[in-house]
Amino acid sequence: MTSISMTVNGKPASGEVEGRTLLVQFLREDLRxxxxxxxxxxxxxxxxxVHVNGEAVKAxxxxxxxxxxxxxxxxxxxxxxxxSLGTIQQAFQDHHGLQxxxxxxxxxxxxxxxxxxxxxxxxxxxxxxxxGNICRCTGYHNIIKAIQAASGQLTAVAAE
Amino acid sequence: xxxxxGIGASSKRREDVRFLTGNGxxxxxxxxxxxxxxxxxxxxxxxxxxxSIDTSAVENMPGVLxxxxxxxxxxxxxxxxxxxxxxxxxxxxREPKRPVLAHGKVRHVGDAYAAIIAETVQQGRDAxxxxxxxxxxxxxxxxxNMAAAVANADNRVHDEIPDNLCFDWGWIEDNxxxxxxxxxxxxxxxxxxxxxxxxxxxxxxxxxxIGEYYSSDDSYKLTxxxxxxxxxxxxxxxxxxxxxxxxxxxxxxxVGGGFGSKIYHYGEEALVLVAAKKLRRPVRWTAERxxxxxxxxxxxxxxxxxxxxxxxxxxxxxxxxxTLANVGAYLSNFSTATPTFLHGTLMAGPYKVPHVYVNLKxxxxxxxxxxxxxxxxxxxxxxxIERAVDKMARExxxxxxxxxxxxxxxxxxFPYTTPVALVYxxxxxxxxxxxxxxxxxxxxxxxxxxxSKSRGKLRGMxxxxxxxxxxxxxxxLVGQLGSRVGLYDAATVRVNATGSISVMVGAHxxxxxxxxxxxxxxxDKLGIDEGAVDIVHxxxxxxxxxMGSYGSRSLAVCGSAMDRAMDKIIAKGKKxxxxxxxxxxxxxxxxxxxxxxxxxxxxxxxxxxxxxxYVPHNYPLEEVEPGLEETxxxxxxxxxxxxxxxxxxxxxxPDTGVVEVVAFTCADDFGNVMNPxxxxxxVHGGVVQGIGQAMIENTTYDENGQLMSGSYMxxxxxxxxxxxMITVDHSxxxxxxxxxxxxxxxxxxxxxxxxxxxxxxxxxxxxxxxxDVAHIDMPVTPSRVWSAMNG
Ligand code: FES
Ligand code: FES
Numbered sequence: 001m002t003s004i005s006m007t008v009n010g011k012p013a014s015g016e017v018e019g020r021t022l023l024v025q026f027l028r029e030d031l032r033x034x035x036x037x038x039x040x041x042x043x044x045x046x047x048x049x050v051h052v053n054g055e056a057v058k059a060x061x062x063x064x065x066x067x068x069x070x071x072x073x074x075x076x077x078x079x080x081x082x083x084s085l086g087t088i089q090q091a092f093q094d095h096h097g098l099q100x101x102x103x104x105x106x107x108x109x110x111x112x113x114x115x116x117x118x119x120x121x122x123x124x125x126x127x128x129x130x131x132g133n134i135c136r137c138t139g140y141h142n143i144i145k146a147i148q149a150a151s152g153q154l155t156a157v158a159a160e
Numbered sequence: 161x162x163x164x165x166g167i168g169a170s171s172k173r174r175e176d177v178r179f180l181t182g183n184g185x186x187x188x189x190x191x192x193x194x195x196x197x198x199x200x201x202x203x204x205x206x207x208x209x210x211x212s213i214d215t216s217a218v219e220n221m222p223g224v225l226x227x228x229x230x231x232x233x234x235x236x237x238x239x240x241x242x243x244x245x246x247x248x249x250x251x252x253x254r255e256p257k258r259p260v261l262a263h264g265k266v267r268h269v270g271d272a273y274a275a276i277i278a279e280t281v282q283q284g285r286d287a288x289x290x291x292x293x294x295x296x297x298x299x300x301x302x303x304x305n306m307a308a309a310v311a312n313a314d315n316r317v318h319d320e321i322p323d324n325l326c327f328d329w330g331w332i333e334d335n336x337x338x339x340x341x342x343x344x345x346x347x348x349x350x351x352x353x354x355x356x357x358x359x360x361x362x363x364x365x366x367x368x369x370i371g372e373y374y375s376s377d378d379s380y381k382l383t384x385x386x387x388x389x390x391x392x393x394x395x396x397x398x399x400x401x402x403x404x405x406x407x408x409x410x411x412x413x414x415v416g417g418g419f420g421s422k423i424y425h426y427g428e429e430a431l432v433l434v435a436a437k438k439l440r441r442p443v444r445w446t447a448e449r450x451x452x453x454x455x456x457x458x459x460x461x462x463x464x465x466x467x468x469x470x471x472x473x474x475x476x477x478x479x480x481x482x483t484l485a486n487v488g489a490y491l492s493n494f495s496t497a498t499p500t501f502l503h504g505t506l507m508a509g510p511y512k513v514p515h516v517y518v519n520l521k522x523x524x525x526x527x528x529x530x531x532x533x534x535x536x537x538x539x540x541x542x543x544x545i546e547r548a549v550d551k552m553a554r555e556x557x558x559x560x561x562x563x564x565x566x567x568x569x570x571x572x573x574f575p576y577t578t579p580v581a582l583v584y585x586x587x588x589x590x591x592x593x594x595x596x597x598x599x600x601x602x603x604x605x606x607x608x609x610x611x612s613k614s615r616g617k618l619r620g621m622x623x624x625x626x627x628x629x630x631x632x633x634x635x636x637l638v639g640q641l642g643s644r645v646g647l648y649d650a651a652t653v654r655v656n657a658t659g660s661i662s663v664m665v666g667a668h669x670x671x672x673x674x675x676x677x678x679x680x681x682x683x684d685k686l687g688i689d690e691g692a693v694d695i696v697h698x699x700x701x702x703x704x705x706x707m708g709s710y711g712s713r714s715l716a717v718c719g720s721a722m723d724r725a726m727d728k729i730i731a732k733g734k735k736x737x738x739x740x741x742x743x744x745x746x747x748x749x750x751x752x753x754x755x756x757x758x759x760x761x762x763x764x765x766x767x768x769x770x771x772x773x774y775v776p777h778n779y780p781l782e783e784v785e786p787g788l789e790e791t792x793x794x795x796x797x798x799x800x801x802x803x804x805x806x807x808x809x810x811x812x813x814p815d816t817g818v819v820e821v822v823a824f825t826c827a828d829d830f831g832n833v834m835n836p837x838x839x840x841x842x843v844h845g846g847v848v849q850g851i852g853q854a855m856i857e858n859t860t861y862d863e864n865g866q867l868m869s870g871s872y873m874x875x876x877x878x879x880x881x882x883x884x885m886i887t888v889d890h891s892x893x894x895x896x897x898x899x900x901x902x903x904x905x906x907x908x909x910x911x912x913x914x915x916x917x918x919x920x921x922x923x924x925x926x927x928x929x930x931x932d933v934a935h936i937d938m939p940v941t942p943s944r945v946w947s948a949m950n951g
Contacts, residue, residue: 020282034189035182037416039364040449044872047364075182089180093172096841100671101179102364102416108180123885130880134872136364136417137671139848139910140880142841 004068008033009077017064023057024048026064027074035075035105039134046133049106049113050074056113058132075105078112088112088150095154097146099137106133111147120151166684170837173676175669184414187368187385192442195370196225198432199284200445201274201291202454203266206302206526206865207317210264210295213274217294223283225439227291228431229274230263237400239425241491244642245327245500245522253327253522256318258490260400260427260434266297267317267489268526269867270454272427277435277443302526302865306463306484309523317489317524326487326496326522331504335579339517342478346469350552355937356540358461358486358859359852360453360875361533363670365416367456368446371432375440379407380433386412386698387422387668388708391645393700395425395493401433412698415670419849420532421456422670423710424493453870458859459533461486462499462540466548469515474556474563478515479507481544485530487522492531494710496522501641502537502629502711508578509545510589510627510803511567516579526865532710534849534911538628543938546624546916551934554927560920561602564593564625564805571894582629584801587829591892593625595827596805599887605809609928618812619822620925623805626913630905631716631800631896648795649718650705653682653725655788657774659767660692663725666706667718668698671845672907673838674714680834681719681901685726686766687753704791712905715834716800716896723900724792732784733769739780740764740772800896800904804828806847808917812925817946819922821851825887826913831896831904839906843888846910852878853911854918854938876939 005014008031015030027033027050036059039047048059051073078086085093088111098104107130114121114129121129126147127140135143148154163169178184215227238257245253262273274291278284303309303317309324317324330336343349369384380403386392389410396410397403415422428445435443447455462485469478485499504518535542553563568589569576576584597603605621612619632638635646652664663682667674679693696702706718730750737755738745741762749758756763764772772779773788809823826843833839856876860868869875895902915938922940926933926949933948 018282028189029191032191033182034186035184037186037365038188039366040872042449042871042873045364045449075180079181085177085180092180093176096173096837098176098179099673099841099845100363100365100417101175101184101414102186104179105182124881127881134364134877134879136362136419136849136877137845138841139844139846139878139886140883141844141848141886144880144885 002065004065006067006070006072008072009074019063019065021064022060023062023064023067024059027059033074033076037102037105039102044134046106046110047103049109049133051109051113056110075108078108091146091150095142095146095149097138097143103133103135107135107143111150115151120153165690166680167834169680170835171676171680171690173673175673175675186365186414186416187370187383188446190370190383192370192372192444195442195444196277196279196439197281197284198435198443198445199276199278199281199288200272200428200451201276201288203262203269203271203273203297205266205297205299206269207300208266208297209300210266210273210297212296214294215291218276218287218291221287221290223279224276224287225279226277226435227274228261228435230259230261233260234263236260236402239395239427240399241496242493242644243497244644245329245496247327248330248333253496254321255491256321260430268528269865270451270528271489275431277439304525304527304861304863304865306486306523306525309525310521317526321524324524326491326524328521329500331518331580335515335517339478339480339515342515343467343469343480346477347472348470348556350468350470350548350555351465352548352551352935353465354544354547354935356460356462356464356543357853357938359459359533359857360859361419361421361456361459362877363417363419363421366447366449366452367422367426369429369432370442370444371436372442373437373440381409381411382429382433383411383413384429385415385422386410387415387418387670387710388706389668389698389700390666390706391708392425392429396430396433400430409701412668418670419534420459420536420710423708424457424531450871453875454528454867457492457529457531458488459530460540461530464544466544468548468552470552472556474553474558474566476511476513476567479513479545480517481507483520485520485522486525486527488525488527488529490529492529495529495531497643498532498537503541505580505582506538506541506627506629507545507580509542510569510625512569512573513579518580527861534846535908536711538908539912539915542624542626542912543916546626547919547935550920560623561597564623565590568593568625583798585798585897586894587801587803588892588894589625589803592803592827592829593805595889595892596807596825599827599889600807600809600823600825602807612811618814618925618929620810620812620921620928622808622917622919622921622924624913624917624920625805627801627803628908628912629799630712630802631796631899632711632713633799634797635795645707646795647707648793649707649721650791650793651718651722651725652704652789652791653722653729655729655770657771659770662694662696663722664696664703665718665722666703666708667714668709672709672714677835677838678719678722681722682726688766712907715901715903716899716905717794717796719901719903720796720899721792721794724794725790728790728792729788732788735780735784736769736772737764740778796899798898800831800899802828802830802904802906802909804909804913806913806917808914808921810918810921810925812922812945814929814949817942817949819855819940819945821884821918824884826910827889827892828906828909829892829894830890830906831893832902833890833893834903839890840888842906843910844886846908847886847914848878848883849911850914851883851918854915854940856882856939856941858939
């Protein structure tokens with residue numbers, strides 16, 4: 001067992017982990033931050049995406065011990081300080097960018113990482129960026145619209 | 161002006177807030193004090209005789225608390241099939257026992273024959289691996305190919321079933337001779353052999369179940385990923401474990417998608433309950449994705465020959481299909497209904513066809529069970545018809561649009577009784593066809609095709625005009641057809657003393673947004689604010705009863721139950737209001753949230769009536785009970801019949817065979833639409849599942865029964881960059897005539913109408929490019945398309 005500590009959503013977090021403990025397990029099981037999901041066992045689905053030191057990372061592909069000392073952000077840390085939905089979260093609700101909600105945390109975290117690097121992505125750029133995030137419910141249509149809206153590129157509020 | 165609340169408004173979904181902030185409450189998010197973990201030990205051979213399982217090899221491993229094998233469940237019941245189908249000769253279907261854990265034989269890769277309960281998942285996995293090594297299984301030849309399965313009487317999935325045949329079903333047997341004759345006499349017969357490829361549903365949340373046992377009152381609780389907790393409760397209690405139903409609560413909390421795969425009761429649910437009782441600890445099991453591939457019920461997997469008899473100008477005279485349908489190794493709960501009554505009954509499509517006959521043989525194989533997957537039987541019927549009609553048009557050198565027009569039922573023909581025993585209540589198939597053609601700019605297609613050609617690409621357009629039967633289903637009818645359950649639904653509307661409302665519904669929401677839509681309907685009818693209504697679902701201890709959500713039935717059946725319960729609330733409110741307003745009950749009308757004496761300005765607000773019902777000081781206690789809570793069960797008197805027209809436009813790269821879907825247009829008739837935003841989202845999702853089936857998804861087993869597509873590396877899921885934006889329209893609505901909301905259901909449409917439109921488009925593109933290609937089986941992968949073009 002190794003002792004690790006990190007900052008998660010702005011707060012210090014620490015724990016004892018085995019070498020093989022994945023970051024996603026540490027977040028879900030030790031810290032009880034269950035918003036980060038596990039949808040596969042081959043690093044394909046993106047349900048587990050979090051930010052580690054500002055970069056989007058699939059938390060199922062990283063050992064918890066490797067995040068020792070890191071600054072980690074999860075879906076639980078994406079709302080505004082007053083608890084209201086952040087811009088991307090709000091855009092997902094406004095444009096019906098989620099159905100069952102299972103892929104959603106990963107989608108929001110990926111979208112946030114995309115918009116940080118590319119504040120005005122085209123539809124094609126969004127689609128390409130989301131290649132590592134599978135959604136079985138929405139057909140992606142409204143996820144694309146939500147991300148376009150969050151980037152200020154869609155003015156109409158009604159989802160089509 | 162779009163409405164901003166109530167029926168017809170695109171109310172934003174209230175459930176989104178918890179999902180968007182990481183506060184969803186999925187089964188695996190629960191943490192139980194003192195929980196133990198179950199790990200299943202699964203067969204890695206498709207077919208084998210279990211010679212020995214040496215549990216002593218693992219009992220003392222670190223963290224191991226218990227080991228279960230099939231032996232432990234010999235005394236309990238099997239997981240039954242929900243429909244009893246009879247063969248053409250009148251014999252009942254063959255129905256082998258489906259045990260909690262395999263006993264004696266394993267019958268597919270992934271068939272669980274043992275389970276480890278351990279302190280941690282990792283310890284459980286280590287022990288599962290060790291137990292697998294301590295198990296002797298004599299591998300037997302696998303039955304994989306359906307045609308071979310029925311031809312070879314010696315190689316048996318179930319020893320007692322010699323030809324691996326579950327049933328040989330004819331629909332309708334009395335039609336058979338007339339259809340044979342009509343095909344013999346037809347000026348033209350189009351014949352098409354096609355495969356409806358096997359799919360893995362792949363809800364993004366893997367299955368998960370937690371069992372709890374309370375020794376204080378000898379009761380159980382199962383928290384599980386289910387689309388219908390009441391049915392799971394019934395199955396696990398009454399059929400499998402013999403637990404009295406009043407000692408069981410089943411909770412399906414937030415569920416991350418289902419698409420059919422979470423309708424069914426699975427062995428893991430029974431296992432965690434038994435283990436919880438044995439250990440007196442909560443026991444949790446969560447599938448890894450690779451287990452989901454191996455053990456979730458798969459979908460489709462039909463091999464069909466369809467013959468369409470027609471006049472030379474394209475009038476359809478008769479349709480005959482012969483199908484082999486894979487049911488896998490065991491009968492999953494809906495597996496016998498899906499290829500029969502959800503498939504054969506739809507074989508007239510939206511057309512006026514005088515003669516239809518369907519023969520379907522359901523075949524056991526050494527593969528995972530196959531059951532309903534989004535659309536369930538209806539996509540298979542639609543694909544067969546719409547591919548064959550397209551092929552017929554091409555063979556007769558007729559315009560595929562005009563051939564549809566010639567055969568579509570016209571609005572004056574409803575209600576219409578098909579030769580396969582359904583009665584379509586309403587529809588306007590011309591309207592949806594015209595709308596799709598308009599939205600897809602069909603008229604401009606030739607110009608776009610020319611432009612594609614200038615870039616060296618082949619452009620094609622494919623059409624499908626589809627129909628389905630939803631709102632499942634009238635109990636008396638399904639009872640005659642073999643259903644072992646009723647298919648009504650239930651709702652309780654509880655008006656609280658202060659006027660807010662809790663509605664307990666039997667439908668379960670796992671992405672469909674019921675918490676929002678059902679509240680819209682209640683608010684609309686009772687004239688109160690949506691925010692004052694809460695929808696409670698998924699907990700059998702809170703809800704009267706329910707048959708769950710599948711078959712696009714939630715609104716049509718459960719929504720109707722809710723509507724009926726509100727009628728009772730209003731009727732009772734009128735009695736109370738009459739007393740308080742000193743008027744006669746017959747003079748009370750309920751409008752805009754108030755009970756009024758007709759023609760006067762005397763009125764009581766809904767909240768005042770609710771309060772009076774709970775504080776009955778001035779109240780007609782002799783005639784009316786206090787309280788304001790009503791339950792209704794609603795049993796539909798027909799299916800509903802959503803229909804529509806889909807147009808798919810593709811570009812094919814002739815050098816590589818790569819197909820790109822460049823546009824997809826849907827014009828649907830869902831009857832009345834409660835929340836357009838949600839309806840459109842349902843269509844988007846369904847269409848992309850259909851595009852997935854048609855273009856990239858495929859489940860393959862090798863000849864030894866090994867699953868070759870058992871992970872997201874090998875099973876191609878549609879990703880964001882595989883699909884286009886989708887144009888959807890639902891303005892051509894003909895409300896359902898027999899349910900109070902006039903709704904038809906929208907959940908499956910996209911997955912039903914889209915595969916044939918896409919394949920038709922690819923065939924069109926190739927033929928326009930001078931390639932005489934009549935058919936390509938799904939998925940239309942680059943290699944299949946390239947091979948078709950290059951002979
Ligand atoms: S769980 Fe991490 S990519 Fe699927
Ligand atoms: S919303 Fe269900 S998987 Fe994306």
